[in-house]
Amino acid sequence: MGDEGETMTNNVSENSEPTANQDELILAQQRQIEKEISDNIPLVGELDSVISLNKEYSTDDIYLEKIKDLASKYSYVRRTRPDGNCFFRAFSYAILEKLLCDKDSFIKFYKIAENSKNVLVELGFQQFTVEDFYDTYMEVLKRLKDIENIGEAKKELHNVFNDQGYSDYMVVYLRLLTSAQLQKEHDFYSCFIEGDRTVADFCHQEVEPMYKESDHIHIMAACSALNTGVRVLYMDRGTGNNVTKHDLPEGCSPTVHLLYRPGHYDILYP
């Protein structure tokens, strides 16, 4: 007890010192939790059966029922690391994986990507800040494009997305394309932003920074930027035995299927 008393006094005196303040202790703890997650969960995992989700909810009847419903529609899930980038990482992985099986669409996608840096610069992004992300993005697309064998191309995609350097640069570039889309169509998107923030403010604070989680509005803009549609299956503790599906944009025929559990996205496969 005596020791504890002493520590308390130390803490109090340290609080008035600039060297050890509470804010930094909180940040240090946050870093520690992030490190544990990154040590244990790969950026993008291997295919797993949908039923394997049961393990995470063994005592939760609501979830178990919903997993049963999900399993009637999808066979596999591919987990992503919950680091705030999961939507962007899952979405770009899934869309590229899909495109690998359709050479013509891949070439079309590649051509649009090639011109995307000019679009960003026209919107006011400084060239030297977007260049490295664009170069990496194009390097990865080119590498995938040049592999003839689909199986090998998929293996390469998986390796690239699990290499932190490449994977994060792919995420940044998709964030920038999403931000550009929001800003290009700011009249439309401004209706979805709460408070008195402009679309540009929203992009600087919620879209461009790494680790910021994604909402509906991010998904809509990302789909629009890549000219594709996504189906999101919502699974939470809400009432009913079924998962809820949402197609974005509404009425699209989705190329990518994602599982959403509060705060996190994974990829789904039929």
Next chain:
Amino acid sequence: MAGSALRRLMAEYKQLTLNPPEGIIAGPTNEENFFEWEALITGPEGTCFEGGVFPAKLTFPPDYPLSPPKMQFTCDIFHPNIYSDGRVCISILHAPGDDPMGYESSAERWSPVQSVEKILLSVVSMLAEPNDESGANVDAAKMWREDRSEFNKIAETLVRRTLGIPLRPYRAVMANRDQS
């Protein structure tokens, strides 16, 4: 990929050399190590820091620009948003989510499309307009709010110190008179 932080820092250095913003000089301390920079910031005109030239160092993480650098003044400086050891505490040096400092949600945050130049410009505005809500130096924040003329006097002393000019004679006289 390992070279991407270095490549970006070299591009930023070039950019800052070709188009230096007014009142700011910055670059690597030595060209062997691009992850440690020095900056010289001129106190903004019309403020109590006017005329001073304040040296600072910037330290970049290996995953720059995914994560922001750290910035620390290497001279004596008394300011609400600078710790007494010189570390700078402004929102652009933090990613969103690092919120314990209590920044306003509208404040500018770090993202990979920010830059050294944007940081230094934010620091210049911080010198001109301290934010006394997020007090890294509580004493300075309090004095800024409650005794501006004393705050200005301290700032003036610090400005003169960065220029290597001794205190004005009359202040020395005043100081002597107070003592007697």
